[in-house]
Each structure stands twice: as structure tokens, then as C-alpha cells.
Amino acid sequence: MVPSIEKLLEIARTYWPSQEDPNQEPSPEAHLLRALWNKKLEKPGPWDVLIEQLRNAFPENSVGNITTASDACFWCAIYPSHSREPPGLHWVYVGCASIIAPVYTVYRVQFEYGERRTFRQLDLEPPAVEPAVTMSRLMESTMDLSLLPPDIANHPAPVFVGWKSPPKTTLFHALFTSYPDNLP
Template sequence: MLPSKEDLISIVQKHYDSTNAFMFTAGLTPEAKRLNGAWKKWIDNRDSWHTFRDELSRLLPSYVIGETYPSMDGGPRCIVYHPIDSCTLESNWDVVGCMSLLAPVYFVYGVQWEYVEGIRKNFRASFAQPPPIMAEPAQVMARTIEKIFGFDAIPYELATTPVGLYAGLLEPHETTLFHTLFTNEPQSIP
């Protein structure tokens, strides 16, 4: 069952700072220690993550599957890359599945980019419906997260709830549940 907005806000408040006092201290704040602890626990037991990645590779054999897990984020991200042989100059789309280490929720979105002279450029997060070529990978990503982890999808409207916390380089007036539960740089993928 999807946690309530109030429960999610309470959870992220325990893992991110609400003031900039952390910038002026040498050690980690209690919030940062809790976030680091969630990452340590995940790193120590990634068996289900590997099962998830293997299952995506099996279900999407024509795509390259990648991952990223910066420790300042609220959880790991898995990427299904657009097939290079079908790239266009204007717009291409990778599928990103985020799973929170802080609550049993996930979010699937896209990263649009341009293919210029053999280089991927101009990355931007997209929360719109995926183009037809990436619709199946987005659906497979969501179903596989639910199957392996038992997490619930968080609706976009809930994900964009302001939380008034520092997340990475984002200040409280910019930060949402999405930034704290998943990533503060959704456009940044390897």
C-alpha cells in the first residue's frame, strides 16, 4: 500500500537537512548519517537488485541495461538505454526506474537527449508518456520493480510535493518528494 503524503514527508525529513547548518560543520548531521546508513544496508545486500537487473536484461534483450546509485540520492536508479541504431538527431529517450531506499515506492520516467555527431547531448528529464519505441521498456521496468521489490508507483502529483529540505544542490524552495525519495538530478545518467 502506498504510504500517505504525510508519511513520506516524515520519512524524508529524517534523512535530509532542513537548514544549511550542515554546510558549516565538519561531521555528518544525524539526517546524513541515516541516509548513509540506508545506503550501507542496501550495498551490503544487493541480491534482489542483481535479480532485478538480470530479469530486465532477459525481458528486454534488445536494450542495454545500466545503473547509477550516487549516495546523495534517495535510492538507486536503473536505466534502459534507447537502442543506438534507432537514434535520431532531434529526440531520443532512455527509461529510468528509481527505487527509494527510504520508503517502498518507485517512479519511472524518461531522459530525453539528442544524438549529435555520435555523442549523446542535451539531457533533460521527462515525466511525459514515453514515445512508442520506449513504451514497452517503461512498462516492463514498472512491472519488474513491482514483481521483484513489491514497491508501489508514486503518482507524479505526489512526487512533486514540496518538502522544504536540502537535497544535493537543491535548496528547500526547490526540493520535492521526488528529489528526496529518488534523485536530485533526474537528468543525470551515465
């Protein structure tokens, strides 16, 4: 069950500062997020199981654990197989499991593949196509998380996340990442 907007805003304020620090010093909230990451990364858990399940479900694609501890989520991506796909526009499917709230999201990023990979489009609505459907099902069953609905994900959050600041910061940024299109 997805927590209320009020509860999610309370969680966001726990792990992200509500004021900008002109000295760029780590905030008390940043220290809390770092401590939570240290705990989450101590031992293998459901995230590692999920990555293996995705690799088994999509052996023809490249499944990557793209988690960075600067965000508030575990990240994974399903990339198109370069050996089978011709150059052109292709979607990369992304799953995020928040470490601060019991929610996840699935979205996709379109890139043009050629000599270089070029960003073209971001679609934050969970698409009802494969591999997004299987990714969502596995995130719910393996991680025991609930899908964060887009209307709640887009709710403004009065916190500073990365380079996002109010009023542009949303619960999506606070619970997952402020750079959804910045994939390795």
C-alpha cells in the first residue's frame, strides 16, 4: 500500500534538506541518507535477487544494476541488445526501488543509438508493455513494494534533491532520483 502524500512528504524531509546550504556542506539529512545506504549495502538482499530474476527473464537484453548511493533508490535498467538491434531509436526500461519509502517506479528513456548514444525522450509513466510489465511484477513480488502512482510522484516536495530545488522538486525526485534520464 502506498503511503499518503503527507507521509511521503515527511519521509522526503527526513532525508533531503528543506533549505539550501550556501557552504555546500553535507546536511544532517545527507548523513541520514548515507547511514541508510551503508545499512542497505551491508549484505545481499532482495535487490540482488531481483537483478538475477530480470537477467533470467530477459537473457537477450543487457540488464544492469545502475545504483548510485547519491540517489534514494536502487536502480536497474534493461538495455536493448546492441548485437541484435539496428542503429536507431530504442527504449531503455528503468526500475527504481526507493530505500526511504516502500514504493517503486518503472519508466523508460528513449535513446538514438548510432556512433554515440543520444538522449531523445523521457517517459515517466509506467508503460504497460514488455519488459516494463515483468519488471513491475518482479519488483512487487521480490521487493514487496507498491507502485507509486504518477499523480503522487508528480506532487511537489519542498526539499532540495541534487540540483532540483522547490518548486520544481517532486516526490519522484525525493523518493528516487533527480536525474531520471542520466543513465550509464
